Amino acid sequence: MMHVQEAVTDDWLHGAKESVLSTAVRPELIMERGEGMYIWDTGGNKYLDFIGGWAVNCLGHSPKALQQALASQAGTLVHASPAFYNKPMLEFSAQLTEVSGMDRVFFASSGAEANESAIKLARKHGTVCMNGAYEIITLQGSFHGRTLATMSATGKPHWKQLYAPKVDGFRHVPINDLDACFAAVNNNTCAIMVEPVQGEGGVHPLDEAYLYGLRKICDMYGMLLIFDEIQTGMGRTGKLFAYEHSGIMPDILTLGKGIGGGFPLSAMLTLEKHNLFQPGEQGGTYSAQPLAMAAGLAVLQELIEQDLTANAATQGQYVMRRLTELSSNLPIRNIRGQGLLIAFDLPEGLAPVVTELCLDKGLLLNAPSPSTIRLMPPLIVEEAHIDAMLAIATDALMEAASHVG
Structure with missing residues (x-):
């Protein structure tokens, strides 16, 4: 057979x-x-x-809540066009704005689309409120998506010449360097866009004092502060939204990945005072599509009812503790992260070897760089899963180190 x-x-x-x-x-x-x-x-x-569909499958694979929501909605209304309201759209938008502290939401299908929407809204703010300002400050090492504009916003050095000419209007500054950010502000700056924790860049949290400083700069100059929470939102960091760790509110919040639990869905949220788009200036054929709205609503309700944000915090602490214990005997260093978005470093070149060996042994891990392992499992993970993961990863690391040595 x-x-x-x-x-x-x-x-x-x-x-x-x-x-x-x-x-x-x-x-x-x-x-x-x-x-x-x-x-x-x-x-x-x-x-x-422990990849979790790239931090997407927050409820795990094929969760019953998502199955039921999609089946029920598919039997009622699949698509009505973005020209009309639909019932799950109204229910989900009401709940999402309430829990996020935002007032308005625009729905899309991918994180890049949500960030593209944020860029457009920031530029509209620059046009309406800042004498045509259009530049956005972003961070080195950041990742914001794969459209031309979001690739231009992204701080990956090797992307600099890819698909040139890039979209103009982005200035990249070092992470957690407030002086560099302040120095980059000019009369054309309309916004600052950051990930509270850089995910694709290798899991690098922004300092709370730095976030506070960014908020002060934006308030001082009337600029918008954008938090890209495509990877950190929806419970991933141990809070429903990563900004809750610092209490520093953005003007625009973008969500993706876990928001649909595996169904293509993303969102850009903002405050009422930034509700600036005129009809026709922003949209999308699948925006607020009923199936996606039913999926998002089911995921949000499950996250809250099962208190999976608390589980992310608890299990994340357990992972960090176990990794720290293992680091006394293994070449593991620089353990970092929040909740269930965690990374650690290995000797250069070892990370992809370890992930390949883990795959052969029945474990999915991610190496965002040749020296880094990233963990982003479903938020339903338990200690037994973590122990099993670490046993396999330890085995693979010892085997890889022996081959390299």
């Missing part, structure tokens, strides 16, 4: 290589189904998932 499965998988992989556009390096396996903390490939191999 296994030989038949392997043959089918080989056929599918061959077909994929001929038809799927090459945009990523993927292992020779096909994921088929998932449940809770685990995912299975077409060969029947089981993997403990």
Whole structure:
């Protein structure tokens, strides 16, 4: 039976290589189904998932709440066009604005779209309130998406010349350097855009004093403060939103990844005083689509009812404690993060070797750089899952270190 499965998988992989556009390096396996903390490939191999769909599957794989919400909504109304209100849109927008402390929300399908919306709103603010100011200050090492504008906002050095010419109007400054940020402000600056914790950049939290300073700068000059919480929002850091750790409120908040629990969904939220778009200036065919709204509502309610933000905080502390214990005998250093967005460093070049060995051993981990391992499991994770993950990762790290040595 296994030989038949392997043959089918080989056929599918061959077909994929001929038809799927090459945009990523993927292992020779096909994921088929998932449940809770685990995912299975077409060969029947089981993997403990500490990538969580790239911080997306906050409720785990195929959660019952999401299944039921999508099935129910699919039997009622799938799409009505963005020209009309729909019931789950009104329910979800009311709940999301209430829990976020924001007043207005625009829904999209991806994090890049949400950030693109934030950039547009900041520039509209610059036009209306700041004599045409349009520049936005962002951070080195940041990641804001893959549209031309969000790639231009992103602080990845090797992206600087990719798809040139880039969208003008972004100035990049070092992380946690308030003097550098202040020096970058000029008459054309309309906003500062940051991730409270840089995720793709390797999990680097912004200092609370730095965030406070950014808020003061924006207030001083009438600029907008944008928090990109695509990766940190929806309970990931142990609070429903990462800004709650400092209590420093942004003018614009963007959400993605976990907001749909696996269904394509994102949001840009703002305060009433920044409700500046005129009809036709911003939109999207799938904005506030009923299926997405039903998914988002189900995820938000489940996060709150199951108190998964508290679980993220508790389990995140457990991960950090266990990693600290292991660091006395293993080459693990610079353990950092918030909640269940955690990273640690290894000797240069070891991280991708470890993740590949872990894959062979039934564990999914991410290496955002050759020296960094990032953990972003579903928020339903328990201590037993963490212990299993660390046992496999330790095994892989010792094996990788012995080969390198």
